[in-house]
Amino acid sequence: MHRLASSLVALCLALPAAAQSVPDFQNEAFVTPYWTRVPVIEVLGRANMEVAPNRASFSVTYLETDKDSKKAMQLAVERGRLAYDTIKKTAGESARIQSSVNVTALYEQYKDKDGNRIDNERSDKIRAYEARVSLSIVVDQVSKAGAARAGALALAPENSTGLSTYLERTTDMNRAAYEAAVEDGTARAKATAEASGAVIGKLMVVQEGTGPCLGQWSSMAGSDYDYYRSAPAAMAPPSPPPPPAPVAAGMVGGRQITITQADIDTLNLPSDDKPQQISASVCMIYALGK
Known part of the structure; x- marks a missing residue:
């Protein structure tokens, strides 16, 4: 019995070490987003467009x-x-x-x-x-x-x-608002970088919404x-006026x-x-x- 218990303890101690020897890259990609490994700027671009009712x-x-x-x-x-x-x-x-x-x-x-x-x-x-x-x-x-x-x-x-x-929103309206929001986000990122004496590099993530990089469209209409x-x-009728049609x-x-x-x-x-x-x-x- 003592010999069997010693063998089980040794096996349990060995399992974590064996697991650590095989990197789990798939899970690591989800636990640690890749953009957190380098200096980044995260901004929220906004657009608020006025259009005529349709x-x-x-x-x-x-x-x-x-x-x-x-x-x-x-x-x-x-x-x-x-x-x-x-x-x-x-x-x-x-x-x-x-x-x-x-x-x-x-x-x-x-x-x-x-x-x-x-x-x-x-x-x-x-x-x-x-x-x-x-x-x-x-x-x-x-x-x-x-x-x-x-x-x-x-x-x-x-x-x-x-x-x-x-207002009944159309696809073209939604796209125009999205493009304006992206343009605003880029301008905000440049302003943030300049304030810190840096320059912006590659755009790594862009997603519609209110952040952090999650959300949905919003509108006020009616x-x-x-x-x-x-x-x-x-227009004034000619003289003499004809009978109204x-x-x-x-x-x-x-x-x-x-x-x-x-x-x-x-x-x-x-x-x-x-x-x-x-x-x-x-x-x-x-x-x-x-």
Whole structure:
């Protein structure tokens, strides 16, 4: 037994020595980054670019009431369809429109013992139907958004939202911000080296993010306006003025409704764009030159 225990102790003592005799270069590369073996400069390059908004959105709702459900829907859809046509004539394919329609029953009411009015929700107590057509519009040419919304307002919607302009980032925008951040990082590295009386050498590491060499894109975009931008000012008509050409026309409730450019210009209230921001950061590691 003493002889076996002595052999086990000797084996355990020998294992660490044997392990140390074989260098583990693979693990060493991860434990000790190669740029820590030489003097380096680590900087964070930043870019904050101002760009114009490239999207605008708004919505309108048209309500019609009738004792017949189908008639109420027809009236609301006619107004919604004419608004759709007007927006398309004004903004063209730059406008993307999503539409919806729903109907709500309006019931007769009675008073409870406290005097509160309560809907009598029975099928034989329906007094009318309210049809609601909603249009949600996104315009990717912001300069056309104000006129498009004015065209929708010309149909007198019961509800409407303010025009919201915002930024939808593109690949080119992201790349431009990244390149500007790299340029800023290089300038910072040179300034750091000069402050210490050295010069920068080879770029060893560059990675997008907020450091240390890790991170992701960041941006601030979006602005809601209560009003909408103006269309180009209409030129004075010649004398005598010709009859205004309709932008869109259609039947609503058996009546011919015509929307002219003058109707749109009257409702097109101007507003200024708020610049949008897109930001990027990069972590950069430079070796010191000789």
